[in-house]
Amino acid sequence: MNNKIKLLLLLIGGVFCVVIIFQLFRLSENITHYKNKFTRRYPPHVAQEIYQADLIYNSYYFAGNGNGNIYLGNYTAPLQIMKLDSTLTKRTTYNIELKENELPFRSPQIRVQDTHFFVFEGIAPYVFKGNIKDWKASLKINSGYYFSQLEPVDSVTMAVRYLTPKSGESLIGTLNLTDTAKVAYGSNLLEKQFDGIFDTDGSLHFNQELNRIIYMYRYRNEFIVATPSLQLMYRGNTIDTVSTAQISLIQKKNSTLKTFAEPPLVVNKTSAVSDNLLYVNSALPGLYEEENIWKIASIVDVYDLTSASYRSSFPVYDINNHKMKSMLVAGNFLYALIENNIVCYKLLEHLSQNKAASSYTKTN
Numbered sequence: 001m002n003n004k005i006k007l008l009l010l011l012i013g014g015v016f017c018v019v020i021i022f023q024l025f026r027l028s029e030n031i032t033h034y035k036n037k038f039t040r041r042y043p044p045h046v047a048q049e050i051y052q053a054d055l056i057y058n059s060y061y062f063a064g065n066g067n068g069n070i071y072l073g074n075y076t077a078p079l080q081i082m083k084l085d086s087t088l089t090k091r092t093t094y095n096i097e098l099k100e101n102e103l104p105f106r107s108p109q110i111r112v113q114d115t116h117f118f119v120f121e122g123i124a125p126y127v128f129k130g131n132i133k134d135w136k137a138s139l140k141i142n143s144g145y146y147f148s149q150l151e152p153v154d155s156v157t158m159a160v161r162y163l164t165p166k167s168g169e170s171l172i173g174t175l176n177l178t179d180t181a182k183v184a185y186g187s188n189l190l191e192k193q194f195d196g197i198f199d200t201d202g203s204l205h206f207n208q209e210l211n212r213i214i215y216m217y218r219y220r221n222e223f224i225v226a227t228p229s230l231q232l233m234y235r236g237n238t239i240d241t242v243s244t245a246q247i248s249l250i251q252k253k254n255s256t257l258k259t260f261a262e263p264p265l266v267v268n269k270t271s272a273v274s275d276n277l278l279y280v281n282s283a284l285p286g287l288y289e290e291e292n293i294w295k296i297a298s299i300v301d302v303y304d305l306t307s308a309s310y311r312s313s314f315p316v317y318d319i320n321n322h323k324m325k326s327m328l329v330a331g332n333f334l335y336a337l338i339e340n341n342i343v344c345y346k347l348l349e350h351l352s353q354n355k356a357a358s359s360y361t362k363t364n
Contacts, residue, residue, distance in 0.1 A: 038239045040286045040301070046314040047300075047334065051344035053088040058340040062328040064112030070328065070335055071117075072342075073110040081110055081117070081135065086333065088344055098128055100139040113152040120158075122147035127158065129177055140177040149204040151213075153228050159213045161204050169196030172204070172215060174230065186230030189215065195258070199245040207273040210305060214278060216271040219245035219264055223271075223278065225305060238301065239310050240284045242267050269298070274329035277311070278303040281324060298324040300334070316345065 055072075063073040063081060072082040079096040096110070096119060108121045112132065119128040119137055125146055130137030148170070149161040156178050162171045162185065172189045176182035193199040198219070205214040212233065215224040221240045225233040237243070246265040249258045269281040280301045285294055293299070297315035304311055316324045322339035329335075334345040 037241060038286045039288065040239070040299070040313040041310075042314065043312050045348055046312055047316070047345040047347050049317070049343055050346050051088045052319075053084070053091075053342050055082075055337075055340050055342055060337060060342075061109075062326055062335070062337065063110045064117075065328060065330045065335075066112065066114050070330070070342075071110075071112040075107065078105070078108045078110075079119070081112070084342070086330075086344070088342060094135045096130070097134075097136045098139075099136065100128075103139075103142070109150075111150065111152055113155075116152070116155050118150070118152055118158070120150050122150065122160070122163075127175075127177060129155075141175060141180065143180065144175065144183060145173075151204050151206040153206050153213075157228060159204060159206050159228070161215075167196065170200045172213070172224075172226070172230065174228065184230055186226060186232075189224055189226055189230065189232060193220075193245055194247075195249065198247050198249065198258075198260075198264070202268070203271050205271065205273045207305070209275050212305070214271075214273050214305070216268055216278070216280060217245075218269075219247060219267055221267055223280075234308075236303065236305075236308065238268065238280060238282070238303070239286070240267060240282065242284070270324070270326050272327045272329045272334075273305075274331060276304055276306045277329070278305055279327065279329055279334065281316075281327065282313075298336075300327070316343075319343070 059074050059076040060072040061075065063071040065071060068086050070084045072084065074080050081094050081096060083092045098119065103124060103126055106121060106123065108119050111118045115132055117130050117132055117137065120126065123146055125141065125144060126139060127141040128137035129140045145165065146163045147160040148163055151159045153159050153174065156176055158175050158177065160173055160175055162173050164171050169192065170190055171185055171187065173183065173185040190200045201219060202215055202217040207214055211228065213226045213228060217223065221238040221242050223236050225236065227233060242265065248261040250261040251258050266283040269283050271281065272279045280303065282299050282301050293315060297317045299313055299315055301313045302311040316336050319338045319341050324336045324338050327334055327336045332347045334347055336343050
């Protein structure tokens with residue numbers, strides 16, 4: 001074999017090796033960024049759609065549930081509340097009357113718990129309280145730190161996500177509507193990774209059945225379980241692998257404010273709690289999952305808050321190419337808002353499973 005042929009074979013072999021390495025690199029990148037190294041469990045018939053209703057508008061949000069009813073607030077009509085029965089067939093709209101209405105209202109929100117309801121706005125800040133019998137409310141709080149989220153713990157105690165002065169960092173705490181001096185802060189609950197604002201973003205919940213405050217991070221695979229007295233019970237991890245928020249920030253021109261330099265990697269879109277379970281609308285596909293299901297549905301992962309385990313997953317299907325934007329779970333029923341529709345899924349097998357699919361990390 002002459003030298004030219006040898007040189008040609010070596011060149012072809014070198015190019016082939018480079019192509020193989022490049023393809024392996026692309027495959028590893030695809031697994032890392034799109035096919036995380038975890039496996040979901042999809043038992044058959046976990047969730048079945050049983051009711052659907054057209055709300056006409058897409059500006060509704062979940063304000064609460066109780067006594068077999070679902071309550072919806074409306075961002076464009078902030079002092080209106082809609083009550084739906086569990087079958088989504090009967091609806092009644094109420095207008096809320098605030099006894100003190102001279103406050104600078106911008107975008108108030110509503111929460112309903114049992115026979116009470118609360119109207120609040122954290123940028124003012126203020127909190128009104130009333131009874132669902134007449135939908136009239138009086139001012140209870142009109143001072144203190146600004147806050148960005150609020151969830152009722154009981155008729156007088158609120159779990160809140162505060163915005164600390166100067167830094168603007170998030171801080172979970174509580175406030176008491178009967179005694180403004182009973183403000184508490186859980187300074188050890190939210191863990192800052194680099195800025196304490198964007199990296200700690202997430203959803204605040206209160207689980208009445210377990211009497212626990214739950215906080216689900218948006219950009220990392222972690223949630224927090226704490227008592228109403230702000231004692232940390234444990235930090236749980238979801239089954240995906242993103243433990244550090246993948247966020248890049250830039251400072252706005254002529255401003256001290258920062259914004260995203262590029263779209264961040266969302267890990268958990270929205271969440272809900274009911275009984276001993278945490279429901280998480282994940283944004284990341286697992287290993288071996290078909291891409292088609294992610295194009296037509298939102299995936300909900302279910303975790304048991306008492307046994308520290310991942311239970312199972314199921315899809316909530318899109319409506320007219322629109323995905324679920326929020327959900328509420330009441331016992332064995334999951335309600336989802338999808339564009340201008342509300343749907344109800346009956347939850348089946350995973351609620352009675354004796355064995356979980358796998359364990360997730362639980363640390364103090």
